[in-house]
Amino acid sequence: MQKRVVFKLALAGAVTLALSACGDKTEAPKQAAAAAPAKVEAAAGPLKIAFVYVSPASEEGWSRQHDLARIALEKEFGDKIKVTTVENIPAGADSERVLRDxxxxxxxxxxxxxxxxxxxILKVAKEFPDVKFEHATGYKTAPNVGVYTARFYESRYLAGMLAGATTKTNVLGYVAAVPIPEVLQGINAYTLGAKSVNPDVEVRVVWTSSWYDPGKEADATKTLVGQKADVLTHHTDSPAVAAACEDLKVPVISxxxxxxxxxxxxxxxxxxQSWQEYYSGRIKAVMDGTWKPDNVWGGIPEHMTNLVDIAPSTPQSVVERIKTAxxxxxxxxxxxxxxxxKDNEGKVVVAEGKQATDEELLNMGWLVDGVVGKVPTSK
Structure with missing residues (x-):
């Protein structure tokens, strides 16, 4: 399951920062309780594996990154596995039906x-105790349900450093889906990274209230540009923000x-994100009978989150600062x-010399100093 990740600085052409890699968590990652690993009965054929995607797998975005891992897995395992993919499946009755099928x-x-x-997942898993389910960005485990996600905020911090060093207006734009802890971690880490290189920067956020709504994402991009944001990023699942930025000629971090x-x-x-290592390890665990319902939250050291394709126009000094972080x-x-x-209301949220605990991160409900606005509340 080991995969070497190398930081490369191109002397000519594109500069690539290959670092190591959507959802809510409300409890700290932990080892799931101790159900004994279930042995897989000898099968007459390949291990049958399925992937369920919320958006089109061919479209740049969240599902595409998982599907790239799936493609790599088929090359890695060959005829030892047989893979089915189902895409564009919304949550609710449709996902329950697809999982059961x-x-x-x-x-x-x-x-x-x-x-x-x-x-x-939890409902269908009870009906099929011999099937193992892996849930991306979830937090509820069961005897046959494991969960996994990445510390996206680590690469967000690096992206913020790049944005803070690039902006001319000192206004950064952020298109965000929903105000759950994972998204707030990203906004806050991005802001902290930006302010580490540019103390005068501010981050403006427009919420779409949806993981995947290209129309809303494009409109949010235009709104932020209208507010003088000259570098944009997003925590949404479609490529609409990047496409709108290309049309508007505004730099974007995808x-x-x-x-x-x-x-x-x-x-x-x-x-x-980078999912291939994780998926490969879980497949091997099923094959050798050691699979158990883990709760995994991996970051840069685990090769689960990356900052890639830094523009070649980026000053070398900025690249070096990012590399140091x-x-x-x-x-x-x-x-x-x-x-x-401090949060953006002046309250100390992490004391001097302390690091936020995983529990605090997974229950984050505040915006850091430098972010304009408040955390939306549900009606």
Whole structure:
């Protein structure tokens, strides 16, 4: 399951920062309670595996990054596995039906890659105790349900450093889906990274209230540009923000995938995830009978989150500062949420010399100093 990740600085052409890689968490990652690993009965054929995506797998974004891992897995395992993919499946009744159908079809390992699938997974998992389910960005485990996600905020901090060094107006724009802890971690880490290189910067956020709504995401982009934001990023699942930035000629840091084809002239970098190592390890665990329902939250040291394709126009001094921060996170000698940190109402949320605990991060409900606005509340 080991995969070497190398930080590369190109002397000519594109500069690439290959660091190591959507959902809510409300409890700290922990080892799931101790159900004994279930042995897989000898099968006459390949291990049947399924992936369920919330958006089109061919479109740049969240599902595409999972599907790239799936493609790599098929090359890695060859005829030892047989893979089914189902895409564009919304949460709710549709996801429950699809998960049940996949289990009935004999799939023994199902990767469900959207937070909204959680209730459906838990229900179907009870009906099929011999099927193992892996839920991306979830937080509820069961004897045959494991959860996994990445510390996206680590690469967000690095992206913020790049944005803070690039802006001319000192206004950064952020298109965000919903105000859950994972999204707030990203906004706050991005702001902290930006302010580490540019104390005068501010971050403006427009919420779409949806993970995948290209129309709203494009409109939010235009709104932020109208507010003088001259570098944008997003925590949404479509490529609409990158596409709008390319049209408007505004620099953008993409999310989920490096959207070079979507924003060929305006891409500053991409915050991406890397799932292949994790998926490979879970497949091997099913095959050798050691699978158990873990709760995994991996970051840069675990190769689960990346900042890639830094624009070649980026000053070398900026790239070097980003590399230093990356190295610190890779060695766990630096953490983005290290105090003193105040929220944008002046309250100390992380004391000087302290690091925010996983529990505090997973229950984050505040915006850091430098973010304009308040956390939306549900009506």
């Amino acid at each position: 996949l289990a009935q079809q004999g799939n023994k390992l199902i990767f469900a890659t959207s937070f909204g699938y959680m209730n459906s 999310y989920n995938t490096a959207m070079k084809k979507i924003a060929p002239t305006m891409l500053l970098a991409g915050v991406v 990356y190295d610190g996170m890779a060695k766990r000698t630096f953490a983005p949420f290290t105090g003193p940190i």
